[in-house]
Amino acid sequence: MHRLVIGTVSLLGVAAVAVVAGYLFLFSAAVDRAAALAPANTAFYVNVYLQPSTGQQMNLSELIGRLPGFADEASLDEKVDQVVQNLLSGTGIDYREQVKPWLGDQIALAGWPGEDGVTEAEPVVIAEVKDPDAARVAVADLVASGGSLDAETYEGVEIQVSTSGAYAFVGEMLVIGPDAAVIRPVIDANGGAESLADRADFRQTMDALEPDHLAAIFLDLAAVGEASGTSEQLAAVSTAGAVLVAERDGLRLSGSAPYDREQADPSARAGFALGGEPSSLVDWMPDDTIAEIVVFGLRQTLEDAEAAVGELPEGEELGSMLDTVRALAAFGLGINLDDDVLPLFDREVALAISGIDGELPTGQLLLRPSDPEAAESTLDRLADGLSAIGATRETVSSGSVEVTIVSLPDTGEVAYTVVDGIVILGLRAEDVAAAVESHAAGASLGSSERYTRTFEVAGARAGNEGYVDVGAVVDLLGGDVDLPDDARDILEQIGTFGFTAPSRDDSFEFHAVLTIDPAPE
Numbered sequence: 001m002h003r004l005v006i007g008t009v010s011l012l013g014v015a016a017v018a019v020v021a022g023y024l025f026l027f028s029a030a031v032d033r034a035a036a037l038a039p040a041n042t043a044f045y046v047n048v049y050l051q052p053s054t055g056q057q058m059n060l061s062e063l064i065g066r067l068p069g070f071a072d073e074a075s076l077d078e079k080v081d082q083v084v085q086n087l088l089s090g091t092g093i094d095y096r097e098q099v100k101p102w103l104g105d106q107i108a109l110a111g112w113p114g115e116d117g118v119t120e121a122e123p124v125v126i127a128e129v130k131d132p133d134a135a136r137v138a139v140a141d142l143v144a145s146g147g148s149l150d151a152e153t154y155e156g157v158e159i160q161v162s163t164s165g166a167y168a169f170v171g172e173m174l175v176i177g178p179d180a181a182v183i184r185p186v187i188d189a190n191g192g193a194e195s196l197a198d199r200a201d202f203r204q205t206m207d208a209l210e211p212d213h214l215a216a217i218f219l220d221l222a223a224v225g226e227a228s229g230t231s232e233q234l235a236a237v238s239t240a241g242a243v244l245v246a247e248r249d250g251l252r253l254s255g256s257a258p259y260d261r262e263q264a265d266p267s268a269r270a271g272f273a274l275g276g277e278p279s280s281l282v283d284w285m286p287d288d289t290i291a292e293i294v295v296f297g298l299r300q301t302l303e304d305a306e307a308a309v310g311e312l313p314e315g316e317e318l319g320s321m322l323d324t325v326r327a328l329a330a331f332g333l334g335i336n337l338d339d340d341v342l343p344l345f346d347r348e349v350a351l352a353i354s355g356i357d358g359e360l361p362t363g364q365l366l367l368r369p370s371d372p373e374a375a376e377s378t379l380d381r382l383a384d385g386l387s388a389i390g391a392t393r394e395t396v397s398s399g400s401v402e403v404t405i406v407s408l409p410d411t412g413e414v415a416y417t418v419v420d421g422i423v424i425l426g427l428r429a430e431d432v433a434a435a436v437e438s439h440a441a442g443a444s445l446g447s448s449e450r451y452t453r454t455f456e457v458a459g460a461r462a463g464n465e466g467y468v469d470v471g472a473v474v475d476l477l478g479g480d481v482d483l484p485d486d487a488r489d490i491l492e493q494i495g496t497f498g499f500t501a502p503s504r505d506d507s508f509e510f511h512a513v514l515t516i517d518p519a520p521e
Contacts, residue, residue: 013184032206032216034108034126037173038196039185041112041457044225048215051105052246056214059246068489068521084344098142101222102135104128104172108198112185113223124177124186135174143167143176157187207243208256208507213243221257236264236272242510249455250495250515256507268304271297274347275463275503279349281366282446282467284422284440289363290472292352294465298345335384340378344369344423352445354434355476360412360427364435367423376418379404398433399440404430458511462502470494471517493517 032047052060064070085095092098107127129135140149140160159168159180167176168183170190177183190196196202202218209216219240221288242255261269274296285292295301309318329335348368355362369375383406387393392407398417407413413430419436420513426432436445445451448468455461474491495515502509 002084002274002483005013007405020095026438032106032108032197032507033128034106034110034173035197035202036195037126037170037175037186037189038110039112039189040109040196041223042110042196042218042222043112045106045108045110045218046215047106047217049106050103051443052214053212056212056246059248060214062248063516065244066516067493078401090498093142098138102129102131102138104130118202122178122182124182125316126186127176129169129172129174132169136164136169139167139174139176140157154180154184155187155191157190159183159187165363201239203238205256205258208252209241209243210245213245217242217255236268247457247513249453250456250513251510252459254459254509255511256504256509258507261501261506268300271300272503273507275501275508278462279348279350279465281348281368282451283421284366284435284439285350285352285364285445286354286434287443287445287448289352289354289467290469290476292350292465292467294348294350296348296464298349299342304343307338315395332389333382333384335385340381343371344375344378346370352435354431357428362428362430362431363426365425366435367425368421370422372418372421372423373422379423396429398429398436401433401436403429403432450496451498453497454515455500456515457513457515458498458500459508460502460511461500464499464501466497466499468497470497470514494518 003500034047035045037046049056051057081096081100088095088099093138105128107125109123109125118382143149143160143165145164147164149162152159152161157170159166161180165176165178166180166183167174168187169175170183175183175186185193192336205218206216215323217240221237221240236259237257239259240255240257242253245252245254259272259357261272263520264272277296279294281294282292287513306319306322326337329337329341335341344367347370350366351363352366353361354361367375383393383404384390386406386408390409390509394405394407396403401417401419403415403417405413405415405506412427413429414425414427415432416423416425417432417436418424424432445467454467454492471492471494493516495517497512497514498513499510501511
């Protein structure tokens, strides 16, 4: 019996080790070797794993297999090669012959401030090499572009230079850049100089993200702000990172950035605080809505933008134009734009589109202001002002809700109502009524299967957001967009796009997803 117990425990132990080892083999993330070659002052960095973990490969294979023409898994790799081949053919590069034979498991793009700042920085490619001999032959031909190559040596590393670019083999990596000057810092990092991988903020940013992914992005926002003259606007953030992840139902790009409230101005802090709550306006959008966008604190954003533009050399002309608009609104309509109109946008604003009727879109502009009564008073006074200059005004009933319609001669009409603290505006009374009815019936976009599935893939929903039913938009546009048949078939198989940007206690996040519908049986 004792031996049986020992044997059973041993068997369980072996099984546990096998499960853990199998999990690590299937789902563990690859190692980022390119970051150790990127200089410490790198401001932007993008890393792609060409051979990600088996878990990511399985999800990606499932997603691609849903697309028309990609269902045959036996030829999946070949079809992916064909896509890349087609993408690069316009550049004159033969992917199968000139790149694939030597390219390893990782390729990265890095850039750092030059004499003209980050905005003028040229990206440097850092690629892992699995066949150095094949790479030397192919890359020499690609970089020389029919011209000649001149060699120079830096810290014992040979750099090949042509009129169209330069490259060097640094350790197990190939480095390609516009000239030799941008390759030298990479050689320095390989020789022991501080690299991007040595930076504590880089490690902290990337450690906060999911380790198992297809690609990763890092931004030094402080460096970008300093180089672009926007340090004041970016004072509350320092770095940002994101990863691209293959989920079972779509691709997800998720990122975050630390947020220092003490460094932010009061307006930015107010906007950040609003980003912690999910949109309530999607519950007022009809379930046939095909695209929507929600913005929190739009008033603060507009005021900050006007203040920032006013500091620019050309800002005086724009300021004068805005003052003219304010004067016309005051004298012509009896409305103060700053005191009456801007408060309409101080909390939550949404635009929903459900289709096109003739030449006009159908949908709603939805507002959730802090003071609904003041908002309704402003709209009524605006309607009175328009009536005084020739518009007609009437009120119709939509169930228990009164909808006001203001018709402008030779222009069109605008309809609005305020119900349960929500301002609903549309270009037709039917659009306003549709929002009221969908909310009352519980048949809104917010409760629809496609919308909820989109944000389930995103893993979060709060703050500013956007949503597009890609297939419905393609169908709506119909023949207005000239697309190849295979491209149209793929777009129609893609489900939805979603974006959300929630705020947390000490950081803000963003999640963008592209879902792919299951292939029809």
